[in-house]
Amino acid sequence: MAGEPQTDCLFCKIVAGDVPATVVRETDTVVAFRDINPQAPSHVLVIPKAHYRDAAALAAAEPALAGELLRQAGEVAAQEETVEPGYRIVFNTGTGAGQTVFHAHAHVLGGRGLAWPPG
Numbered sequence: 001m002a003g004e005p006q007t008d009c010l011f012c013k014i015v016a017g018d019v020p021a022t023v024v025r026e027t028d029t030v031v032a033f034r035d036i037n038p039q040a041p042s043h044v045l046v047i048p049k050a051h052y053r054d055a056a057a058l059a060a061a062e063p064a065l066a067g068e069l070l071r072q073a074g075e076v077a078a079q080e081e082t083v084e085p086g087y088r089i090v091f092n093t094g095t096g097a098g099q100t101v102f103h104a105h106a107h108v109l110g111g112r113g114l115a116w117p118p119g
Contacts, residue, residue: 002051002057003050003051003052003062004050005051009102009103011051012051012103014031014033014047015047015049024076024080025044025072025076025079027068028049029048029065029068030046030048030068030072031047031049032044032045032076032108035107040112041110041111041112042108042110042111043108044080044108045105045107045108046073046076046105046108047069047103047104047105047106048066048068048069048104050065051103052104053103054093054102054104055093055106069106073089073108074089076108077089077108080110080111082108085113086114087108087109087110088108088109088110088114089106089108090106090109090118091105091107
């Protein structure tokens with residue numbers, strides 16, 4: 001069921017404390033931790049503690065939580081000092097876009113120039 005922890009979800013296991021992660025920020029509804037395969041000097045994942053398959057499902061079910069996730073992503077960027085010269089927030093949705101963990105999450109990337117278009 002959407003919003004409920006999934007026993008086979010890596011990110012739900014991180015939220016539960018069953019899998020270790022380098023947490024950089026946590027609120028009642030969101031947790032942010034370092035990506036284990038960073039694509040930039042600063043690469044942090046920001047996830048809702050509630051389980052939703054992807055960003056679209058999260059936004060449809062809980063728009064306030066989706067907004068909070070984005071707000072926290074901005075806070076992470078500021079905390080990581082990536083605001084200048086800039087940072088990128090990326091949501092991959094579906095395997096064709098590179099989503100490998102099917103729990104909504106934002107990638108906050110910064111600390112180097114980021115080309116456009118991406119990948």
